[in-house]
Amino acid sequence: MSLDERITPEQAATQVGTASGENKEYSVIGKSVGRIDGRAKVTGQAKYTGDLKFPGMLYGKILTSPHAHARILSIDTSEAEKLPGVKAVITHKDVPSLKYGISPARWDENIFCIDKVLFVGDKVAAVAAVDEETVYKALKLIKVEYEVLPAVLDPLKAMDEGQAQLHEDYPRNLNTEIHQSFGDVDKALAEAYHVRTDYFVGQRAYQSPIEPHSAISVWEDDKLTVYSSTQSPHYFQYYIARQFGLPMGKVRVLKTHIGGGFGGKLEPTGLEFAGAVLAKLTGRPVKMFYDRHEMFAHNRGRHRQYMKLSTGVDQNGKILGVHADFVMDGGAYTSLGVASAYYAGALLTILYDFDNYKFDMYRVYTNLPACGAQRGHGHPQPRFAFESHLDNIAKDLGIDPIELRLRNARKANTVTPNDFKVESCALTEAIEKARDISNWKQKRSHRPQGRGIGIGLGAFVSGAGYPIYRTNLPHASAVIKVNEDGSSATLYTGAVDIGQGSDTILCQMAAEAMGYSFAKMQIISADTEAAPHDFGAYASRQTLMSGWAVKEAGEEIKAQLLNTAAGIMGYAVEELDCRDERIFVKDQPEISKSFAEVAKEFFVTQGPLVGKGSYTPPKLGGKFKGAAVGTSPAYSFAAQVTEVEVDEETGEVKIVEAWDVHDCGKVINPALLHAQVHGAFYMGMGEAVWEEVKFDDQGRILNSNLAEYRLPTALDMPKFHSELVDSYEPNAPWGVKEVGEGATTPTMGSISNAIFDAIGVRISSLPMSYEKVWRALKEKRKQQTT
């Protein structure tokens, strides 16, 4: 289906394949119902954290370092404190000195820097005042005396002797070192018909959510409430409680609407910690926020990776072994980088079936903003590298790139060399469909000057097999409460809708499981006090994991209702079913009662009608170091074909048309799914051609704004087709799988290969900017004339 043709939700629903293994008709899922928050958002009623106001609320901001690496000699806050309207100024002396982070293996951040600042933007002090303008003025009055130290900005030099050291505990700036080996790569490469080595370089990219981060901290006696623009109230609650020595029950974290996260709002920031302290000191609510520049400086965006790939193949192009040797620029702190580093190598095994694999990785500290998880977490750059590398091999062997992929494509019910169990997998079907709908064969053989077409594959976890910190809590849980008269039901879940639509699809799932209707569902989500625990929106986990909990809760409601109905109607429970708000006798559907009527009777006789559910994934993965990263109950697969047109004189790259075919299991809401694929492609193409965070030689960001950090515009978007293949995942509720992150993983590779096809030269670094393409063509012409 092509979304550039206007389609109704009903049409969209009918175009989705029914899941194989499931011939059942569904009442609520599989339909493109409108978003539950759609009306509030399009009318402007939706309140984001930054819109909230509380009586007496103060405004807070953080003072950051102007130097990439410096010793703090003194901090004088006296002038700032004297400014009328300033209510509190705090530094490291006023906050706990306990180190925090999001990766427990590497807690390396302090709320405020104590001795040293490690990048331009590192946190030094904070102010709370009666209004924003006063806060900005007060920040300028804080005097910090620095002794500037040599900085290390180049990750390839950071490991050398004699370079500046960021953290005492990490000699040679080595934050994470990984050496994994499966099978015998050396032997596989030695025996291979053809071995190729390629080197690729990624770039620093930033998530750029439209909504800036903000957090409002409110104390009532010894209880802290934080309204935050977050992807995971749970992790915020855990880390805030830990930092201040509070029981988790004394910390409530909740969100309102969220304007996107893409991985950048998964970990607590100075906004929550500093805000909590400022609110405590002043006895007033404090709103903290980042402006656009501060978002870029806080970062936690995509790591720049340096990627060397060596692959051996037989003469038919069958992959025998792969060695991935990577370096990653981590920036000044760990953030989620340990996981990013493991993901970079872990997911390289998922798409193609080979036995011998070796992965070496060095994640190094530099005096630049810390990098973390960005949509596709660690995987998109290595995937770009591998898809490009594979096309180079295809060219070496004279095999069509799609044919080479089909020969190596992973099949259902297989296990990767690094012990990931793949049950559903319709990758071959996806590749074939992408080939056919893009008219690949015709376009490959008859290409006009400057045109090119390329393919890239992608895949991702449907939820991480293990949580970020060690705990035996279930990964997801849910409660459904039916109103006393049965006229509505409320789903309570810790799952976090950050714009992707989880509130909508979880309500669809709840209604389906209950035999109820979507229109009567309400939801209270992502509030650590009002809703039960869930780890939140990351690793593409909610449709599968939160979905399991919701399904179980809905089924419990249905079971209780049928039980009550059996008594009223005089039938055995087994003879009854409920759907579309009607409880009916299976063999004689005309004998029925309304859901509401029975629900009310239940309440009168037995009290509140409540269902609950929770989900913990089975134990997954192997026993080697780092085996947990990349495990998942299920994996999505995608094939993407992109056609580009390159202006051979200017290097301008125009993405002309793109076709995405996804294996993402049973689809709950086709319109939301295709919107995810569109957004993922948009993001992937931005990183492919346009986006890059740039620094000067002092470590200062040169383009921390939306004019010079060039996200593509609507005019840059190509004609885009999002299609599906029939698929059913046995480990998931109704057979679902993820789509949000996996859809962004094939894009850079498919565009890279399309440009390669168009100009015959490989651009091996990201972004594949117009100037790089121009330069490559210039070199090519020079070589042709000599």
Place this chain on the structure above:
Amino acid sequence: MYLPDFDYYAPDSVAEACSLLAEHGPKAKILAGGTDLLHKMKHGELAPEVVVSLNNLNALKEIRYEQGRGLIIGARATQNDLATSPVIQEKYRSISEAAHHMANNQIRHIGTVGGNIVNAVPSADLPPILMALGALIQLVGPTGKRTMLLEEFFLGVHQTRIQGDEILTEIIIPEQGFTGSTYIRFGLRRSGALAVASTAVSVTMDGEICRGLRIALGAAAPVPMRARAAEAVLLNRKITDELLEEAGVQAAQESRPRNSIRGSEEYRRDLIRVLTRRALKKAITEGHV
């Protein structure tokens, strides 16, 4: 991200505006669309004590054609006014097209042609096409008004011949015998990106012979510049593709682009070659586009 404190005036006449500027001298700044001024003030790059708004001077928004005088564009006309004006579209569609393809729709709704000129940045989109069309500008001060060629107005980045108490009131495109004109910009995405290089041309063709032309380059030097050596390549010659390429090479040679995060000097220079050749070809074959 906050504006510093300043006094605000919104005079009802150009004369009153000029006397306010004269009174406050360098402490005062003119506010037209504000897309540049307010941004700079919020980022602490400018802190005028007095802001004189032209907001009440509606006569400066007028766009008209006067027989004998030519096309007259009020300095407060927005870029979208230029893009949508039937008068401009009829006379020199190339100006409308240039305005339509610059910045983004929000900016085009508020940014003015006068601001785009007086701000004097190398990458500005309107000066090249206006220069190529031989535009004059009118400056009004407390003691009267003066008119000069737009191409003589620029002295450097953010530097022009305007006096502190003068206001740019209108742009005049005199009647000339052009057969074609166009502006081609090269940005790093399709909207909302500054020009990395740009070329505007006007041509007067007599069959295959080029009897007159102007080539104006943007983002090619500290100021919008005429590529006179490139013009000389074509003047009174029979136009061929080879000659157009030669003119492009010449324009690239006489340009003085700089390195920036948007593009290297080398890249910009080659873009100027390509854009110049393409713009000439387009204006010669398609007219005012």
